[in-house]
Amino acid sequence: MIALIGGTGLEGMGLALRLAQAGERIIIGSRSEARAREAADRVKARLPQADVRGAENAAAAREADVIVVTVPYEGHQETLELLRDHIAAKVVIDAVVPLELGRGRVSVLPVEEGSAAQQAQRLLPRARVAAAFQHINAERLADLDAFLDADVVVCGDDPDAKRAAMALAEKIGGVRALDGGGLANARYLEQTTALLVVLNRIHKARSSIRFTGI
Amino acid sequence: MIALIGGTGLEGMGLALRLAQAGERIIIGSRSEARAREAADRVKARLPQADVRGAENAAAAREADVIVVTVPYEGHQETLELLRDHIAAKVVIDAVVPLELGRGRVSVLPVEEGSAAQQAQRLLPRARVAAAFQHINAERLADLDAFLDADVVVCGDDPDAKRAAMALAEKIGGVRALDGGGLANARYLEQTTALLVVLNRIHKARSSIRFTGI
Numbered sequence: 001m002i003a004l005i006g007g008t009g010l011e012g013m014g015l016a017l018r019l020a021q022a023g024e025r026i027i028i029g030s031r032s033e034a035r036a037r038e039a040a041d042r043v044k045a046r047l048p049q050a051d052v053r054g055a056e057n058a059a060a061a062r063e064a065d066v067i068v069v070t071v072p073y074e075g076h077q078e079t080l081e082l083l084r085d086h087i088a089a090k091v092v093i094d095a096v097v098p099l100e101l102g103r104g105r106v107s108v109l110p111v112e113e114g115s116a117a118q119q120a121q122r123l124l125p126r127a128r129v130a131a132a133f134q135h136i137n138a139e140r141l142a143d144l145d146a147f148l149d150a151d152v153v154v155c156g157d158d159p160d161a162k163r164a165a166m167a168l169a170e171k172i173g174g175v176r177a178l179d180g181g182g183l184a185n186a187r188y189l190e191q192t193t194a195l196l197v198v199l200n201r202i203h204k205a206r207s208s209i210r211f212t213g214i
Numbered sequence: 215m216i217a218l219i220g221g222t223g224l225e226g227m228g229l230a231l232r233l234a235q236a237g238e239r240i241i242i243g244s245r246s247e248a249r250a251r252e253a254a255d256r257v258k259a260r261l262p263q264a265d266v267r268g269a270e271n272a273a274a275a276r277e278a279d280v281i282v283v284t285v286p287y288e289g290h291q292e293t294l295e296l297l298r299d300h301i302a303a304k305v306v307i308d309a310v311v312p313l314e315l316g317r318g319r320v321s322v323l324p325v326e327e328g329s330a331a332q333q334a335q336r337l338l339p340r341a342r343v344a345a346a347f348q349h350i351n352a353e354r355l356a357d358l359d360a361f362l363d364a365d366v367v368v369c370g371d372d373p374d375a376k377r378a379a380m381a382l383a384e385k386i387g388g389v390r391a392l393d394g395g396g397l398a399n400a401r402y403l404e405q406t407t408a409l410l411v412v413l414n415r416i417h418k419a420r421s422s423i424r425f426t427g428i
Contacts, residue, residue, distance in 0.1 A: 149426040180412060181416050199367070199392060211410070213351065
């Protein structure tokens, strides 16, 4: 069972749809149980066979085996602190990018630990953290009619977490998972997302990345 | 006429080969005129019809219309300071990435101006600077038998410089140029190169990037 923490946003909803479509059991988590249930209903309206329900974040984290974090960066630290005991030693896949989007300007916020994923590891010392899904366009992910033509680079220090994240990514049609080395490399995933956002704004696109030659 | 400053390295040689193949007139620049001439001879050995010669960096910068900078980052500042008067108000295409490659570790060096390309603009206030070619794999570039399957994102504040860089990139077979906005975005190009280097090491590959959905 996979929990999508902060799963009512576009990224979380997109992952819920794609992973439910692939047959995974999903709990969408939110600070508000009502909004989590509404989000689950929206997934079921699109995919009637989906095994998906909504719950408050803590309940979602408690019940799931794998925790995918898709909160906005502003809520990253606080959310993970609140969930620490529920997550315990589980696999955590952090998809959060510390971006600040201003008018005509995209900034990567400085993160003391080096990256949001490394911050997650510090806040959840027992958990096994991997970074993934930073480069998948959330709008394309949430649009089941859109073909995803994307590589998902996975960084992590724990082999099980990395394997779990790579396997999950490859359940999504059109996605290839690539080993991106240790968790310290997550900063480069997050920085590269800034480039994607810049290109999307200029080209009015919903772009993802393919690494050619691998 | 295009000068490749620091053009005897792999990146510079690759650009010399590909641009000469496309019919451009090339001067390979080096601190050593002898090494520049040797490099030009190597291009001509591979492409007998190439219009290419070697010169000391200052002479190359003086004679060319467009200056492409491919020095290692350690020599970036000093080289540009020495060439300032020769470059004057010409178009400069900076391909330099401030990377430090250690054993098992790739680091992006902090650049006070934000990126190597912005450093070039500060050092060459009259020049019209664009950032480009950070994501093209130098080994594949220098291997004329290799198909380049790559996007080149170009950042710059001067429209002429950007247009020149994009036109040059698209003279290389298999390359698409993409507008990447202002020069301040060059930092994201340079950071993304770190991700490419990480992936190349892990996968023993010579990877480039394609942005899908654009």
